[in-house]
Amino acid sequence: MKARFDFYNASPDTMKAVFATQKVIDATGLEHRLVELVKLRASQINGCLFCMSMHAADARNRGIPNEVLDTLPGWHEAPWFSQRERAALAWTDHLTRLSDADHDDEALYRALADQFTEKECTDLTYVIGVINMLNRFGVGFRRAPD
Template sequence: MKARFDFYQASPDTMKAMFATQKVIQATGLEHRLVELVKIRASQINGCAFCMHMHAADARQHGIPDHVLDTVAGWPEAPWFSDREKAALAWTERLTRLSEPADDRHDYDRLATHFNEKERTDLTYVIGVINMWNRFSVGFRREPE
């Protein structure tokens, strides 16, 4: 599959704004491991090979073990995800699959048990941002490097 065009060159101001979102994410104070797991899971759901590859590589560089990364899609059954990570991954799935009707009360209650209001807000921002990146990469067919 060949990239449709270079969206970085096509709209530098838009991409500048997109990269600014990354600085906001870094400033949230959320754990790096948690953020990377969320980015990988949303990218898996969206079929974004570019983002899956990039975030898995980044996670490995930050010491997240392969067995954890290999099982992100099966997080509910894997014993090495904390309750906090599982709550974040459930919320990621809920917000990434907005078109699928669901009662989100259980997911939200689980989230509220492990995250304060600021963290819930910041996590939701992270989920929104990775979904936005996925749409650029999938829509314009950006391939893993």
């Protein structure tokens, strides 16, 4: 797969704004493991090869075990995801697949609200939105892993 063009160089001001979002994510107080799992999961769903490679490496560097990362697509079944992580991953799956989503999402939201404060729900949704935006750059312009 050949990249279509280098979007970093094409619009540096836009990309600076996009990457400034990481400072906001870091300031949320959400657990690093949770954030990395959410980023990787959304990237898997969206098929963003660049982001999958980058976030898997970031997760490993943060000490997340390979067995966790290797089984992330099957998070429903794997025993090593906490209830909080399961709620976040279900929310990630739902918001990443909006066009396929069951819009009667009250049970899904209740599971989320049982694990997260309103601030955390907002911050988690921000993380999900940002990674989905970044996936669109990676997929749309065919960014390959370095």
